Amino acid sequence: MPKYMTKQRKAFLEFLSEHSDEQLSVKQIAVALEDRNISLSAVYRNLSALEEDGKIRRVSKSGSREVYYQYIGDEHCRDCLHLSCEKCGKTFHMGVSGAETLIKNVALAENFAVDKSNTVLYGICKACQKK
Amino acid sequence: MPKYMTKQRKAFLEFLSEHSDEQLSVKQIAVALEDRNISLSAVYRNLSALEEDGKIRRVSKSGSREVYYQYIGDEHCRDCLHLSCEKCGKTFHMGVSGAETLIKNVALAENFAVDKSNTVLYGICKACQKK
């Protein structure tokens, strides 16, 4: 949707893609970007535009009432299921073959067509399980 | 957490459990209950109390920025994965055996321990697929 690449928008996209394995709150994003002279309203407007555009995804975390955003810019991510760790907050990708198997299982068992792009599985990742 | 069963709280729980296969917005709940003389603040307070208490779950829907709540009062639901239809908004339960298999697959493939109670798979249900 964005037409012009302003310096604000550039900084915005840079920041999000550098943190593409994290789920960021609006506040985190705003604070990180105010050094770069991006106003709060620009943050909100860019979030909306990029979400419509499919470049980022809005997600909700377990405990929190806050809204979080995550970068999904590259095509790769669109074919993955996402696993979100409830302890460290990082996101893991479940590759195409694994995801397809899982989705087929649900389809068979329940006659339900899972929407990959919108589904996030929550749990505890390998690293955090060890702690 | 609730100590007294007031008539408001009774109506509140009745309404939610009658609609346990739907995800309800705060607004829907508030409108439905204002006939029964429940103020907006009582709705909010009860939502918080019951969420802490594990009787309801807060979920987020695909397109919307709104917060939704769903009744999960009975023990049965705690052992299920939930499938939420993006068209009709209804929730389907994926029984224990199917859910366990699915969760084991994820654990094997990605070393990730899925948190059943917090995971909702989004997609299109059988009935809506036919339309």
Add this chain to the structure above:
DNA sequence: CTAGTTGCAAAGAGTTTGCATGGCG
């Protein structure tokens, strides 16, 4: 030059809180 984008401030929506009143147990 022109239309999209930004910043600011004000408006709006959603949620929480303080306090006096009322009702459950």
Add this chain to the structure above:
DNA sequence: CGCCATGCAAACTCTTTGCAACTAG
């Protein structure tokens, strides 16, 4: 009777919007 829950209104926080100024193409 004591304490919790409620209702109301005010306070807060988060998000959106109008408008003038700016800037990428």
